[in-house]
Amino acid sequence: xxxxxxxxxxKGAAALFDLELNRERRYxxxxxxxxxxxxDNGVLHVRTEKGFKFDGRSGPRILDWFAPNLGTLxxxxxxxxxxxxxxxxxxxxxxxxxxxxxxxxxxAAYSNIKSEIIRRAVSLSDSWYGFPKLYDEWYCNxxxxxxxxxxx
Numbered sequence: 001x002x003x004x005x006x007x008x009x010x011k012g013a014a015a016l017f018d019l020e021l022n023r024e025r026r027y028x029x030x031x032x033x034x035x036x037x038x039x040d041n042g043v044l045h046v047r048t049e050k051g052f053k054f055d056g057r058s059g060p061r062i063l064d065w066f067a068p069n070l071g072t073l074x075x076x077x078x079x080x081x082x083x084x085x086x087x088x089x090x091x092x093x094x095x096x097x098x099x100x101x102x103x104x105x106x107x108a109a110y111s112n113i114k115s116e117i118i119r120r121a122v123s124l125s126d127s128w129y130g131f132p133k134l135y136d137e138w139y140c141n142x143x144x145x146x147x148x149x150x151x152x
Contacts, residue, residue: 001095003040004102007077010034012048016076019056025069028053037081037103042151044091044099046084049144054083058128059121067110067118074108082122087141088130090149097123 012033019027034047048054056069056079070076078100085096101119104110110118132139 001039001041001098001102004099004106005038005040007035007037007074007103007107010036013073016080017073019070019076021056021070025055025061026053027056033080035077037077037099037107039099039102042149044081044085045146045148045150046081047146048080048084048141052084052141052144053138054080054141058083066114067104072108075104078103078108084145084147086129086138087132087145087147089145090147093126093129094123096129 012029012031012035015029015031015033029048029050029052031050032047033052035045037044037046056076057063057067057071058079061069068075070079081103082096082100085091085099091099097119100122101115104118105112105115128138132142
């Protein structure tokens with residue numbers, strides 16, 4: 001996987017697009033969000049159910065000048081995809097972070113350098129990756145996320 005070619009929304013594009021930045025930087029989606037991202041070696045299908053919670057671009061507000069917490073629809077798709085992949089259903093930690101890089105670079109039109117900086121930043125810790133513990137803030141998403149990668 002080293003190129004993201006395109007994406008297709010089946011449901012929920014408006015829900016991502018209509019999100020408004022809030023102080024808590026936590027967003028609960030009001031409906032199903034369902035799409036595919038085409039990579040050079042396969043297709044990633046992402047589906048989150050109504051009530052899926054995510055945080056846009058993770059990290060402190062001071063980084064908003066570099067990469068916005070929400071941004072364009074394509075940036076929101078990248079942040080949502082990365083958060084959904086964090087539940088370790090279809091791609092490894094390393095693959096998940098590369099998928100983010102390629103979507104930011106090829107679909108959200110970030111430079112290769114900028115997308116690589118973000119990939120390296122999210123790769124510093126894998127504490128967010130995998131099945132959340134019962135007391136974790138993100139445990140509410142268990143059962144609300146499905147990701148599948150279909151290799152070509």
